Amino acid sequence: MATEPxxxxxxADLQLEHWTQGELYESTDKSFGTLLGLAGLGVSYNEVPPGKSGCPFHNHHVEDxxxxxxxxxGEYRFGDERHAIKAGDVLGAPAGGPETAHQIINTGTATLIYxxxxxxAKTEIVEYPDSGKFLAKTNRDGPKTGRFRHIGRPEGDLDYWDGEPSA
Known part of the structure; x- marks a missing residue:
């Protein structure tokens, strides 16, 4: 049964989820845009401990x-630059190429909350410049259409006609 927005x-009332990945990544967070009835806007609450980041350095081709x-x-890594950040700062990450790649890193001694x-977007491509990966994904409406999600590297590129019938 779906919850009414x-x-x-x-x-403070959100049921936060804690996760870690290796030594560099850790967060306690919750996405809650859908709880507000927002279909076209994602919203998340994030708590990142000192010395950690909540995600790898990445850029979106479609989503802002x-x-x-x-x-x-903390520190806001944006393109080739690094910016010191503190409470009250607003950070922009527009869609684009590696010049808009971004990552928030807690370089302080207390939990970074943002x-x-x-x-x-219904369809998105995300690049990860540090590791050379990309993510292709769709967010389709409806229970029968499902989602598509693939992480790969450009060197795995196939010819357009690879595997297609020739007769």
């Missing part, structure tokens, strides 16, 4: 992102 959500720092300090807000 709410007009107001307090972040915005981050609002609620508490703590909101992430993004457009929600």
């Amino acid at each position: 709410k007009a107001v959500i307090n972040t 992102e915005l981050f609002y720092v609620i508490a703590g300090t 909101l992430g807000i993004s457009t929600m």
Whole structure:
């Protein structure tokens, strides 16, 4: 049974999910745009401990992102630059190529807390410049259409006609 969207959500009431990946990545977070009834706008609450990041350095080809720092300090890696960030800062990550790649890193001594807000495209390509990967994904409506999600590297490129019948 689907939950009725709410007009107001307090972040203190969110059921946060904690996860870690290796030594560099850790976050306690929750995506909650759908709880507000938002179909075209993603919203997440993120708590990142000192010395960690909530995601790899990446850029979106379609979706724009915005981050609002609620508490703590850190570093915003954006393209070839690094910016010191603190509570009250607003960070932009427009769609584009590697020049808009971004990553938030907690370089402080306290938990870094921020909101992430993004457009929600039906189809998206994400690049990861540090590892040379890409992600191709769709977010289709409806229970029968499902989703497509593939992570790969460009060197795995196939010819357009590879595997197609020739007769």
